[in-house]
Amino acid sequence: DKQPVRVAVTGAAGQIGYALLFRIASGALLGPDQPVSLRLLEITPALKAVEGVIMELDDCAFPLLHSVEATDDANVAFDGASVGLLVGARPRSRGMERADLLEANGGIFKPQGQAINAHAADDIKVLVVGNPANTNALIAASNAPDVPKDRFHAMTRLDHNRAIAQLSKKTGAAVKDITNVTIWGNHSATQYPDIFHAKVNGQNAAELVNDQAWLENDFIPTVQKRGAAIIDARGASSAASAANAAIDHVHDWVLGTPAGDWVSMSVPSDGSYGVPEGIISSFPCTTKPGGEYEIVQGLEIDAFSRARIDASANELVEERAAIRQLGLI
Ligand code: NAX
Numbered sequence: 001d002k003q004p005v006r007v008a009v010t011g012a013a014g015q016i017g018y019a020l021l022f023r024i025a026s027g028a029l030l031g032p033d034q035p036v037s038l039r040l041l042e043i044t045p046a047l048k049a050v051e052g053v054i055m056e057l058d059d060c061a062f063p064l065l066h067s068v069e070a071t072d073d074a075n076v077a078f079d080g081a082s083v084g085l086l087v088g089a090r091p092r093s094r095g096m097e098r099a100d101l102l103e104a105n106g107g108i109f110k111p112q113g114q115a116i117n118a119h120a121a122d123d124i125k126v127l128v129v130g131n132p133a134n135t136n137a138l139i140a141a142s143n144a145p146d147v148p149k150d151r152f153h154a155m156t157r158l159d160h161n162r163a164i165a166q167l168s169k170k171t172g173a174a175v176k177d178i179t180n181v182t183i184w185g186n187h188s189a190t191q192y193p194d195i196f197h198a199k200v201n202g203q204n205a206a207e208l209v210n211d212q213a214w215l216e217n218d219f220i221p222t223v224q225k226r227g228a229a230i231i232d233a234r235g236a237s238s239a240a241s242a243a244n245a246a247i248d249h250v251h252d253w254v255l256g257t258p259a260g261d262w263v264s265m266s267v268p269s270d271g272s273y274g275v276p277e278g279i280i281s282s283f284p285c286t287t288k289p290g291g292e293y294e295i296v297q298g299l300e301i302d303a304f305s306r307a308r309i310d311a312s313a314n315e316l317v318e319e320r321a322a323i324r325q326l327g328l329i
Contacts, residue, residue: 004035004066008081011088012040013049019243025065038068041077074115089130106328113143135319142329154266156282158245163193182284183264185312192308193223256289279316
């Protein structure tokens with residue numbers, strides 16, 4: 001029998017946490033034969049709510065759930081963890097400037113990076129979901145100097161899945177027949193969903209659609225602003241779809257992407273495609289079982305895509321300058 005893998009989840013009492021934990025415990029994250037041990041991190045006032053979630057996890061009697069523990073101490077939560085899902089973050093409140101938002105999140109992701117550095121397992125893989133996810137991931141990575149930088153990712157898989165869904169609606173093709181979609185840049189309204197390399201039943205998606213007006217005025221803004229549309233309709237931000245995307249990201253990171261396809265992951269830039277080195281930006285990535293990923297190389301980028309990739313990367317460069325100024329990295 002396999003030894004349990006320890007998975008740390010922050011913000012466990014939140015709405016994404018509630019959609020995420022049951023799927024991790026069911027085997028959707030690491031596979032149907034891999035037992036998991038959950039460590040749930042929350043702020044002290046939310047620990048009681050977490051106890052309620054643990055009662056429900058118990059009541060599912062998941063065969064793969066080896067143990068669950070809740071704590072308000074990051075050093076305990078990340079102790080021995082091989083996977084860290086960093087979901088809890090400080091949301092932007094009314095009138096909050098970007099610097100205030102980054103500073104408030106620095107107060108969360110700096111100590112969590114330090115705790116990961118000191119206590120996580122050697123094979124730790126971290127996915128940051130809490131916004132501003134890309135820059136929060138950079139704060140955590142920068143405060144974990146002994147952990148390889150490529151173990152810190154931010155989530156743009158929800159955007160990737162949203163792009164596939166929109167393309168499926170437009171073309172009438174099944175989701176399973178759509179491959180090679182890419183999200184470039186930041187998980188923000190500047191992100192660039194790219195269908196110029198995407199395929200629908202093996203055919204180039206942009207050529208098949210052949211509708212520049214739809215691309216510019218419908219597809220791209222719909223994907224960029226989908227989070228706001230869901231808040232508007234549901235009265236709360238995306239939770240189940242965000243949890244699903246987090247499962248997809250880590251599942252594929254650990255278990256590999258299908259041959260011929262890729263996924264969008266925000267990873268530390270190595271300068272590929274002219275994206276400034278060091279920022280955590282979204283790229284098309286392939287993975288192999290065991291946890292290595294590679295940025296797909298050699299895609300042709302035309303002027304339309306170039307301008308959009310640059311705009312989103314520039315936003316990340318500005319956020320990096322702001323967290324440097326605040327002494328967070
Ligand atoms: P909730 O407000 O429901 O839950 C967040 C939880 O985090 C709360 O229970 C809070 O007590 C906890 N928390 C706060 N500080 C903490 C700390 N220092 N340590 C541990 N826990 C802490 O938010 P939810 O809807 O679950 O969203 C969580 C985050 O995901 C938000 O930052 C949100 O913006 C972000 N999202 C990111 C997405 C992405 O694609 N990258 C999409 C969905 C979502 O908007």
